[in-house]
Amino acid sequence: MSTVAEPGHRNDGPTAATAPPLVELRGGPGGINVAALGELWAFREVLWAFVVRFVKVKYKQAFVGIGWAIIQPVAAALVLAFVLGRLADVPSEGVPYLLFALAGMVGWTYFSTAAGTAMESLVDDRELLRKVYFPRETLPLGAVGAGLVDLGPGLLTLFVFAAAYGELPTLAWLALPLPLVLLVLSAAALGLAFAGLNVYYRDVRYAMPYVLQLGLFLSPVLYPARLIDEPWRTVYEIVNPVAAALDGLRTIVARGDWPDWGVTFAALGWAIMLVLAGYAILKRLERGFADRA
Amino acid sequence: MTTMVSFEQVSKRYAGGVGRYRSLRDELARGYATVLRRPVQEITTVEALRDVSFEVVEGEAIAIIGPNGAGKTTALRIMSRITYPTAGVVRVRGRIGALLEVGTGMHPELTGRENVHLYGRILGLAGRDIARRFEQIIEFAGVADSIDRPVKQYSSGMQLRLGFSVAAHLEPDILVVDEAIAVGDAGFQYRCVERMRELVGEGRTLIFVSHDMSAVETLCDRAILLDHGEITEEGRAGDVIERYLGAVEASRVEEGAPLGMASGDRLELTAVSIRDKAGRRVVEIPSGESMTVRLEYLAREPVEGPIFSVGLADARIGVFSLASMLVDGQVPERLDGSGHVDCTFEALPLYPRTYEVWASVRGAAGFGDLVDWQRVALVRVTGDPAGTGRGAVTHTLADAPVRMPYAWTIESESTR
Numbered sequence: 001m002s003t004v005a006e007p008g009h010r011n012d013g014p015t016a017a018t019a020p021p022l023v024e025l026r027g028g029p030g031g032i033n034v035a036a037l038g039e040l041w042a043f044r045e046v047l048w049a050f051v052v053r054f055v056k057v058k059y060k061q062a063f064v065g066i067g068w069a070i071i072q073p074v075a076a077a078l079v080l081a082f083v084l085g086r087l088a089d090v091p092s093e094g095v096p097y098l099l100f101a102l103a104g105m106v107g108w109t110y111f112s113t114a115a116g117t118a119m120e121s122l123v124d125d126r127e128l129l130r131k132v133y134f135p136r137e138t139l140p141l142g143a144v145g146a147g148l149v150d151l152g153p154g155l156l157t158l159f160v161f162a163a164a165y166g167e168l169p170t171l172a173w174l175a176l177p178l179p180l181v182l183l184v185l186s187a188a189a190l191g192l193a194f195a196g197l198n199v200y201y202r203d204v205r206y207a208m209p210y211v212l213q214l215g216l217f218l219s220p221v222l223y224p225a226r227l228i229d230e231p232w233r234t235v236y237e238i239v240n241p242v243a244a245a246l247d248g249l250r251t252i253v254a255r256g257d258w259p260d261w262g263v264t265f266a267a268l269g270w271a272i273m274l275v276l277a278g279y280a281i282l283k284r285l286e287r288g289f290a291d292r293a
Numbered sequence: 294m295t296t297m298v299s300f301e302q303v304s305k306r307y308a309g310g311v312g313r314y315r316s317l318r319d320e321l322a323r324g325y326a327t328v329l330r331r332p333v334q335e336i337t338t339v340e341a342l343r344d345v346s347f348e349v350v351e352g353e354a355i356a357i358i359g360p361n362g363a364g365k366t367t368a369l370r371i372m373s374r375i376t377y378p379t380a381g382v383v384r385v386r387g388r389i390g391a392l393l394e395v396g397t398g399m400h401p402e403l404t405g406r407e408n409v410h411l412y413g414r415i416l417g418l419a420g421r422d423i424a425r426r427f428e429q430i431i432e433f434a435g436v437a438d439s440i441d442r443p444v445k446q447y448s449s450g451m452q453l454r455l456g457f458s459v460a461a462h463l464e465p466d467i468l469v470v471d472e473a474i475a476v477g478d479a480g481f482q483y484r485c486v487e488r489m490r491e492l493v494g495e496g497r498t499l500i501f502v503s504h505d506m507s508a509v510e511t512l513c514d515r516a517i518l519l520d521h522g523e524i525t526e527e528g529r530a531g532d533v534i535e536r537y538l539g540a541v542e543a544s545r546v547e548e549g550a551p552l553g554m555a556s557g558d559r560l561e562l563t564a565v566s567i568r569d570k571a572g573r574r575v576v577e578i579p580s581g582e583s584m585t586v587r588l589e590y591l592a593r594e595p596v597e598g599p600i601f602s603v604g605l606a607d608a609r610i611g612v613f614s615l616a617s618m619l620v621d622g623q624v625p626e627r628l629d630g631s632g633h634v635d636c637t638f639e640a641l642p643l644y645p646r647t648y649e650v651w652a653s654v655r656g657a658a659g660f661g662d663l664v665d666w667q668r669v670a671l672v673r674v675t676g677d678p679a680g681t682g683r684g685a686v687t688h689t690l691a692d693a694p695v696r697m698p699y700a701w702t703i704e705s706e707s708t709r
Contacts (some may be wrong), residue, residue: 020466022296025374026382049414053400053407060443113584132391133374134415235555290370291307 027279029284038284039135046134054117055149069150070157073109077102084222088127092226099165103250104221106154111183113148113241114210118191123198127293131237132233136286137279140195144188151180162253170256178264179248180241185271186241192278199293219243237263241271295351295387296492297467297498303381304523305342305367341367342378343522347466354499356509356530359519365502366440368519369471372500388417390465392457399452401445403435407663410445426462433484434458454481461488467498496692506534506687509571522610529688537688541648542608558652560596564589565669567650568635580639580696585637585649586650588669595629598657602666603636606649607694614638614695628692642696644675646687 006055030036038046042125059065077098084090085097092100118140122129127137161170198204216222225247228236237260246266248259349355357365359577370376371383373391399408403501409430413423423430431437436447436453444452470489491511493499503509503618509516516533518526526533568585569575578584600619604612616636618624625634653666678689 020387022384022386025371025377025385026381027377027379046414046422049411053403056407057400057402128415130375132415133389243350290376 007258013112027287030286032280032283036135036287040194042225043102043135043138045144048140048143051145054143058146059191066150066153069153073102073154074157075110080105080222088110090223091137091227091272093226093250093255095250099161099167099254100118100224100250101222102158102161103254104156104246105152105251107179107246108146108216108219108221108242110151111152111187111245113150114144114184114187115190115194116208116212117147118143118187119194119198119204122195122275122289123202123205123293126199129199130290131293135194135283136196136289137259140282143185144191147187148184149181158253161209165254167254167256172252172256172258175248175259175264176252177254178247178259182241182245182264182267182271185268185275186245189271189278191273192275193281194278196282196289198287200288215242218245232264234266238270241267242276296348296384297351297353298349298386298500299384300345300347300372301384302369302682303342303368303371303378303383304340304375305364305371306340308338308378329464335700340522342371344381345519345522345524346381347517347527349498349523350562352496353515354493354501354513356501356503356513356516356667357519358503358509358533359525360541361382362521363519364522367522368470369469369500369502372467372608374467378425385467387466388463388470389467390416390460390463391469392460392471397446399456402443404443405431405440405447405455405600408455409440409459412456413462413497416460416463417465418459418463425504430458430462432512432624433457433461433488435481441478448498457485460617464492465497467500468492469500484629490512503688506538510534510685510687511683517656531678533687535690538646538687559592559594560599560663561591561593562652562654562664562669563591563631565650565652567670567672575631576671577673579676580643582641584641586652586670587633587635588652589631589633590628590654591631592628595627596656597627598624598662599628599636599663600624600655600659601636601654602651604651605638605643606651607646608666608691612651619655624657641674642698643674643694644692644696645674645678646690647671647673648692648694663696 041231061069062068064071081098085092085101090097121139121143122136125149128139130134162168194204194208198208219242220227225233225237225243237247248264251257251259314654345364345368345384356370356437359365362368367376368683369391371378372385373389375391379560386607399412403411404503406427409427410423411421414420414542418426432442435455436451436455437450439447443541444455445457449533468489489499489501499512501513516526516530517524518533523684524531526536564587566574566587567576567578568587569578570585574587588603600617602615602617602619604613604616605614616638636676648669648671650670651666652662652664652669655662679685680689682688
């Protein structure tokens with residue numbers, strides 16, 4: 001070669017001293033281990049590239065573009081406020097029902113969109129799975145990350161509505177990242193587990209919209225969690241971390257109060273376990289993806 | 294010598310049957326049958342690789358050849374970590390750059406530019422390396438004008454070229470190439486082969502799968518022959534190619550035999566034989582010697598002015614050499630009863646391989662067959678693959694059959 005050696009460009013092959021280690025490839029189910037986590041870290045740029053791609057692809061050829069991130073929750077909240085707040089008179093903890101519903105819908109829209117996209121991500125990109133290696137979890141995780149781009153404008157809208165109703169930021173707003181982290185973890189757990197299962201059983205693809213729709217009613221989006229009596233409410237909010245997240249988000253933004261610490265941290269712990277379980281399911285199935293996708 | 298890739302008794306089975314994925318219902322049905330100790334319906338499997346072991350050392354250029362469905366692509370997919378072995382262990386050292394028609398994984402909604410960045414990342418290039426090589430990549434692919442258009446507006450050739458180009462600009466420890474040279478026009482193929490040679494020249498390891506024996510012989514030192522998932526030959530590329538081409542030819546000969554002799558009502562070819570210059574019946578003729586094709590006939594009634602034709606063919610469609618009375622006009626006046634017609638080819642200018650002998654007999658008018666045009670015999674021309682060039686084995690065994698005396702003269706008009 002006549003080119004000048006560039007930095008990081010080897011002109012001779014790897015020598016024994018610098019040779020990378022042998023990687024062993026075997027069949028059978030995989031699992032989570034240090035090597036797998038190390039590899040995910042090594043592929044962090046790929047994860048980021050997928051986040052960017054999900055965002056770009058979503059708004060290509062969309063005239064209103066990112067505006068949909070505001071239109072969706074606001075339109076839903078308006079309809080809900082009219083039907084449930086006015087006509088059915090659903091209680092809303094003394095908060096104006098529109099603000100109450102908007103807080104729920106902003107959080108729920110992020111969760112359901114992120115989890116839904118993540119669950120479809122591996123099947124949608126089967127061509128990629130069949131052509132090139134990368135740790136497969138980067139695709140569903142990328143979808144979960146990309147959803148945050150929509151959550152931003154949604155939250156801003158929520159803050160504007162809150163301010164319009166006289167709810168200005170209080171010290172409790174410092175706790176805002178906690179419910180958001182809970183939402184991200186919940187979406188990641190569901191997304192990882194079902195993205196992998198979806199490759200094996202396309203039944204997942206058909207069941208998913210119903211499951212997410214049921215989730216909307218099983219989570220305190222339209223009604224306050226306080227409708228449920230203690231101690232069941234605490235159990236419910238921990239087992240369904242989305243419930244803890246939505247309740248926390250609403251408590252902070254619409255009422256200016258601190259979230260329930262016990263519930264929040266217990267839910268965080270449980271959500272982390274769910275993420276690990278989802279990750280383990282994906283890793284267990286991963287080696288068969290290319291043959292079945 | 295550092296081992297870069299090793300296969301240790303690797304087998305790969307695919308679940309057969311209809312459809313690529315099982316439904317939950319099938320799975321439940323199987324579980325149900327197992328619980329009730331009913332016989333479970335066996336899932337038919339296809340064995341793509343069977344107990345395959347080999348090793349590739351650093352800096353080596355190795356080819357995997359064999360007929361379609363031999364398991365070549367499966368082997369590449371396993372070492373590229375796309376699919377996993379059913380049994381056995383595969384070990385891989387360092388980063389693999391795989392050129393397996395990667396372009397088909399591009400995202401149609403994104404522009405060429407966005408895809409290059411995304412793809413480069415997925416294939417293992419750092420962001421700054423992609424930026425540094427961006428111009429090179431799009432120039433290599435020849436898509437500079439449309440780089441900011443969505444890839445869905447690209448032709449399939451452009452997509453493939455762009456994908457290949459990104460992959461070709463990686464600096465992998467092991468380069469894995471599957472038939473990728475078939476991508477694009479002559480200029481692009483040239484750039485691809487040059488890039489592969491460049492990487493091999495830098496001491497990187499190349500694993501190459503192709504049906505193009507000429508490319509294999511040119512690029513690789515060593516070759517592995519796979520057949521029905523098993524390694525049947527392994528060794529110097531030229532030797533393995535020679536045996537592979539020999540086997541391909543043998544199966545072709547076998548398929549063609551026996552050579553049916555359609556007999557006309559009036560005239561019949563009763564036997565066809567190949568004879569050497571001494572008139573002995575043979576099945577082989579050394580290249581450069583003369584060959585006689587003897588057509589034995591039986592005329593059931595007198596035939597006026599029959600026109601004989603004898604042609605030679607190799608694996609390609611149509612004969613490449615024809616000896617016909619239709620051309621030379623040496624037509625016998627009249628045939629009656631039995632006898633033979635000899636057609637002698639002087640000093641066969643042919644490369645060594647098996648040739649087909651075709652023959653027909655027409656009526657005096659020049660059309661209207663007495664005996665249909667058909668393959669009547671096989672002859673093996675023997676000799677060593679000649680020459681010391683890079684493609685000597687493949688080209689003498691499988692390329693153009695006729696060997697004409699020639700000479701090169703090179704004159705430089707000026708020097709720079």
